[in-house]
Amino acid sequence: MEVERKFLVTDPxxxxxxxxxxxxxxxxxxxxxxxxxxxxxxxxxxxxxKRGAGLSRDEAEVELDRNAFEALWPLTEGRRxxxxxxxxxxxxRSIELDIYEGELAGLVVAEVEFGSEEEARGFEPPExxxxxxTGDERYLNETLASRGAxx
Amino acid sequence: MEVERKFLVTDPxxxxxxxxxxxxxxxxxxxxxxxxxxxxxxxxxxxxxKRGAGLSRDEAEVELDRNAFEALWPLTEGRRxxxxxxxxxxxxRSIELDIYEGELAGLVVAEVEFGSEEEARGFEPPExxxxxxTGDERYLNETLASRGAxx
Numbered sequence: 001m002e003v004e005r006k007f008l009v010t011d012p013x014x015x016x017x018x019x020x021x022x023x024x025x026x027x028x029x030x031x032x033x034x035x036x037x038x039x040x041x042x043x044x045x046x047x048x049x050k051r052g053a054g055l056s057r058d059e060a061e062v063e064l065d066r067n068a069f070e071a072l073w074p075l076t077e078g079r080r081x082x083x084x085x086x087x088x089x090x091x092x093r094s095i096e097l098d099i100y101e102g103e104l105a106g107l108v109v110a111e112v113e114f115g116s117e118e119e120a121r122g123f124e125p126p127e128x129x130x131x132x133x134t135g136d137e138r139y140l141n142e143t144l145a146s147r148g149a150x151x
Numbered sequence: 152m153e154v155e156r157k158f159l160v161t162d163p164x165x166x167x168x169x170x171x172x173x174x175x176x177x178x179x180x181x182x183x184x185x186x187x188x189x190x191x192x193x194x195x196x197x198x199x200x201k202r203g204a205g206l207s208r209d210e211a212e213v214e215l216d217r218n219a220f221e222a223l224w225p226l227t228e229g230r231r232x233x234x235x236x237x238x239x240x241x242x243x244r245s246i247e248l249d250i251y252e253g254e255l256a257g258l259v260v261a262e263v264e265f266g267s268e269e270e271a272r273g274f275e276p277p278e279x280x281x282x283x284x285t286g287d288e289r290y291l292n293e294t295l296a297s298r299g300a301x302x
Binding site for chain 1: 178179180181182184185186187198200201202209211212213214215218219222223225226
């Protein structure tokens with residue numbers, strides 16, 4: 001079970017241009033009930049399946065070798081995105097700050113994962129985050145990858 | 152590219168009760184534009200991604216080890232099916248005869264793959280096949296797995 005909250009960031013903390021780790025991901029399938037994602041993060045190649053929607057989703061991930069990843073990757077065409085992810089400690093938690101690149105440049109999103117929905121509700125975000133977009137389908141990565149950023 | 156034609160079979164040739172190979176499959180995601188399937192066929196564990204719809208679809212498949220397969224399999228719950236597949240030679244081609252089991256028992260489908268849409272159109276099916284259901288979404292395996300057999 002994955003429980004997370006997500007916020008837009010208009011004024012991110014200064015991390016330096018090379019901060020964080022480059023992530024490239026693409027979607028093999030996006031269904032109403034589930035999705036399957038390929039992600040390259042440095043040398044790590046991962047396939048992740050998610051099921052359900054909203055605050056909590058079932059999720060499983062497996063590592064792929066390079067051949068398997070490269071066989072599947074072409075099928076994600078038109079449903080890809082790139083971003084730089086930095087991890088920022090805050091109040092005993094880790095905030096993932098995603099700075100999008102390419103066609104999504106300008107979009108910055110902060111995401112926090114929790115062990116339960118109760119913990120998620122009790123979280124107090126830092127001052128530099130803006131509007132909460134938890135559950136807003138326009139800011140799901142699968143939506144951003146296939147339809148681009150909201151107007 | 153995968154080009155195939157599909158037919159219902161009401162009077163299959165007698166193959167014996169143990170003929171063919173047991174296939175179990177489940178869907179991680181079923182989208183309007185793509186799907187991802189897990190399949191166990193004997194000892195072989197395969198993940199297949201398909202994209203597009205209709206007569207021709209892009210497809211890629213990779214073998215998974217047991218750990219990866221078992222990590223992902225629970226996410227296919229409620230979207231699974233079992234069938235026994237026999238391969239029958241006919242007119243220089245191989246017909247895959249799928250005899251469904253479990254909740255889909257009673258359904259028998261013949262499927263033939265071709266190298267091009269032209270070859271597909273020129274195919275003359277054997278006498279024991281019935282109505283053609285190529286392109287009929289009710290008989291897609293992903294539909295059968297999630298919604299069951301048509302009435």
